[in-house]
Amino acid sequence: MDSTRHHAAALLAWSRRPMVMDAGLAVLLLAATAAVRNPSLPGFWWVATGVCVLTVLTRRRWPIPSLAAALVATLVQLSHVSGPAVACLAAPLALYTVSLRYRRTVSLAVLGGALLVAIGWGVFAGAVVRPAGPSAPVLPGPPPPLRAEAEPRPPAPVPPPRPPRPAPDQPESVGRGALPILGSVLVAGWAIGSGAQSRRAYLDELRARARDLERERDQQAALAAAAERSRISRELHDVVAHGLSVIVMQAQGGAAAFEKRPADTLAALATIVETGRASLADMRQVLTAVGSVDGTHPVPGLDRLPHLIDQVRQAGTTVLFHVEGTPGVLPATVDLSSYRIIQEALTNTMKHAGPGACAQVMLAYGARDLRLEISDNGATTPAPDGVGNGLRGMRERVEFLRGDLDAAPGPRGGFVVRARLPIAEEAVA
Numbered sequence: 001m002d003s004t005r006h007h008a009a010a011l012l013a014w015s016r017r018p019m020v021m022d023a024g025l026a027v028l029l030l031a032a033t034a035a036v037r038n039p040s041l042p043g044f045w046w047v048a049t050g051v052c053v054l055t056v057l058t059r060r061r062w063p064i065p066s067l068a069a070a071l072v073a074t075l076v077q078l079s080h081v082s083g084p085a086v087a088c089l090a091a092p093l094a095l096y097t098v099s100l101r102y103r104r105t106v107s108l109a110v111l112g113g114a115l116l117v118a119i120g121w122g123v124f125a126g127a128v129v130r131p132a133g134p135s136a137p138v139l140p141g142p143p144p145p146l147r148a149e150a151e152p153r154p155p156a157p158v159p160p161p162r163p164p165r166p167a168p169d170q171p172e173s174v175g176r177g178a179l180p181i182l183g184s185v186l187v188a189g190w191a192i193g194s195g196a197q198s199r200r201a202y203l204d205e206l207r208a209r210a211r212d213l214e215r216e217r218d219q220q221a222a223l224a225a226a227a228e229r230s231r232i233s234r235e236l237h238d239v240v241a242h243g244l245s246v247i248v249m250q251a252q253g254g255a256a257a258f259e260k261r262p263a264d265t266l267a268a269l270a271t272i273v274e275t276g277r278a279s280l281a282d283m284r285q286v287l288t289a290v291g292s293v294d295g296t297h298p299v300p301g302l303d304r305l306p307h308l309i310d311q312v313r314q315a316g317t318t319v320l321f322h323v324e325g326t327p328g329v330l331p332a333t334v335d336l337s338s339y340r341i342i343q344e345a346l347t348n349t350m351k352h353a354g355p356g357a358c359a360q361v362m363l364a365y366g367a368r369d370l371r372l373e374i375s376d377n378g379a380t381t382p383a384p385d386g387v388g389n390g391l392r393g394m395r396e397r398v399e400f401l402r403g404d405l406d407a408a409p410g411p412r413g414g415f416v417v418r419a420r421l422p423i424a425e426e427a428v429a
Helices: 002-015 018-036 042-058 064-076 086-101 104-129 169-255 262-286 302-314 333-354 387-402
Strands: 318-324 358-365 368-376 404-409 417-424
Touching: 002 018, 018 042, 018 086, 042 064, 064 086, 064 104, 086 104, 086 169, 104 169, 169 262, 169 302, 169 333, 169 387, 169 404, 262 302, 302 318, 302 333, 302 358, 333 358, 333 368, 333 387, 333 417, 387 404, 387 417
Parallel strands: 318 358
Antiparallel strands: 358 368, 368 417, 404 417
C-alpha cells in the first residue's frame, strides 16, 4: 500500500513538471487540430500547424522567438482557410509566457507589436484578395427573320450573370473575419499572463514579509534571551556577593572571638548558617524564574529591608535607617530593584569601607518616584562604574525603570549612591 502511494505521488510529481505539461498540451493541440480540420489540406498548412505545436514546447525557454514563430505560422494558416484552427492557440500561449516572464512595459510592447502584425496582415489580405467581378455580358445573336404575317417582337431581356459564390476555404473571407478573433485571444493571453505575474509578485512579497517577520521574531527572541541572562546574572551577583560578604565577615569575627568570647563565635556561626540558607533560597527563587528548579520563595522587596539591615549590623557594620514620606504599594519591579540596589550598596560598604565604617540608608517616598540614598564614611571606595559588576548592575536596573542613578565618592569621604525610581504607571509601563 505504501509503495503504491509512493509511486502514485512520484507519477503525480513527474506529470507536474513544466516540460511534461507542455508536451501534453502540444499533443492535445495537434490531436484536436487533426480531428477538426480536413487532412487533405495542403502540406504547407500542416507544416505551419507543426510550427505552432513546437512553439508550445519552446515557449518557456525562448518566449519572444516562440511568439514570433507562432504568430507567423498562425497567419500562414489563416491565409488558406476561413477560420482559425485549434493549433492557433499557440500564439496566445506564447504571449501568456511573455507577459508572465517579462516586465509589464516589455510585455505590452510585445503585445502591441503582435497586434500591429495581425492588423497589417488583415489589411494586406483585404487589399490583395478581392472578390471576383461580374462576368462579361453575352452579346445577343442576329434576330430571327421576321414573318410577314406577324408583328415584330422586342428581344427578351438577358438577366445579368450572378457572381460566383466564394468557396468555404476561400481566403477573401479571412482578412476581416478572423482578425477580431486573433486579436481577442492575443489580448486575453496577455491579460491572463499579466494577472498571473501580479499574483506571483504579490505572493513573493508576502513570503518575503513572512521571512522578515520570522527573522525579526528570532532577533527579538535572542534579545529577550540576552536580557533575561543579564537579569539572572545581576540577581545571582547580588545574592551571592551579599551573602558571601556577610559570611566572610561573620567568620572573621567568630574566629577572633573564639578564645575569649565563645558565645559570640556561636552567634556568628548561627548568622553564617542563616545567611547561607537565605542566599540559597534567593538563588533558588532566581532560578525558578527561568524554570530551572522548583521553589516557592517569595520575591524580595523593601519589606525585607529590616532583615537585611540586621544582617549587616550583625556582620559588624553600623547601619542607620531613615524613611521619609508615607510608604505605599510599589510596583513589583520597583520594589525588587530598590531592595537589590540597597543590598549591593551595603555589600560594597562591608567589602570596601574598612573596619569601623558606618552606613546610612534613606528612603524618600514621593507621589511619583522613590528616592534612595545609601552612603558611608569609609576610607576606600568600590571599583569605578563600568568595572565593578555591582555598580553596573545598579545602573542597568535604574535604566530599565527609566530612573536616575548617581554613584560617586562623597564630599566628606566614603561613597554615596543616589537613585531615583519612577513609580507612576506610565513610567513603570
